[in-house]
Structures are given as C-alpha cells and as structure tokens.
Amino acid sequence: MAQSQQKCYADKRRQPLSFEVGDHVFLKISPRQGLMRFGKSGKLSPRFIGPFEILERIGEVAYRLALSPQLSGVHNVFHVSMLRKYEPDPSHILDWVDFEVDECASYEERSVQILDTREQVLWGKTIPLVKVLWRHHGVEEATWEREAEVCSKFPDLFENT
Known part of the structure; x- marks a missing residue:
C-alpha cells in the first residue's frame, strides 16, 4: 500500500522529457570505466558537452544529433536520458573540442x-x-x-x- 502511494506521488511530479527537431541539447559523457582516478569519483570531471542540434526524433525516446567531426566515432542516436535541455547561457558551455571522446561517449582524465x-x-x-x-x-x-x-x-x- 505504501509503495503504491509513493509511486502515485512520484508519477504526479514526473514530467516526460521530450525535444523537438531543431532544439539544442547537451550530451552526457562520463569518465571511462575502470579509470576511476585514485579511488575517487570523478566529481571534477565534466558531465555534459555541447550544445548539439537535434536532427530527428527516432521512436518515443531516441534522438539523432548533429555531432561534430571530432565525434565521428560516436554513434549519433541517443536515448533521452543522455540528453539535457540547452539553457542559452555561455557559462554552461564546455569546450569539448579538446576532448578525445571514444565510441562509448567517455574520455580519459589526464x-x-x-x-x-x-x-x-x-x-x-x-x-x-x-x-x-x-x-x-x-x-x-x-x-x-x-x-x-x-x-x-x-x-x-x-x-x-
């Protein structure tokens, strides 16, 4: 009974995340697995790169992004959970050009x-x-x-x- 009430409360507060073609979003990245720096979480590591433009919606929860040539090894279709809405603020933008992002959208901290x-x-x-x-x-x-x-x-x- 308690779980049912908690689920009902959570469902009322949850808003479905969706984007339109032409919107700009940030892409979630993470440090490469197994390279946890000296036993600590990567709290200093950048979490999102971008912004990138949405080219098309694929199904209910997937989007195709316009990635740069530096990210040519990364597949350009992402689940909605990997995306964050772009807020037009220049301080939010991370210079992602210097990152060496691999095909699983991760990078190595040096x-x-x-x-x-x-x-x-x-x-x-x-x-x-x-x-x-x-x-x-x-x-x-x-x-x-x-x-x-x-x-x-x-x-x-x-x-x-």
Missing part, C-alpha cells in the same frame, strides 16, 4: 603538472602528497593525491623533479 607537495602526518606514519593540476580544469580545481599513486600512473610528471 594530469598536466604537479603544483605542490606536502606530507600528511598520521599517528604512526607519514604520507607524501602532491597537488595535481588536471587537464580541462583550472588551478582552483587541483586535487591532493598520494605521491606513489600519481607516480605509478603518470611517471612523466616526475621526470623533471
């Missing part, structure tokens, strides 16, 4: 340089940390990571130090 180092002192041990600047992110979004993990994944960062 480090650019080490900004700082420090040691985290715990009860019985000391953990060396490095502050890493990530590609497609500003200095204010740099993160502290364990030095050993960064060294094993990105040895080229430690060649100059």
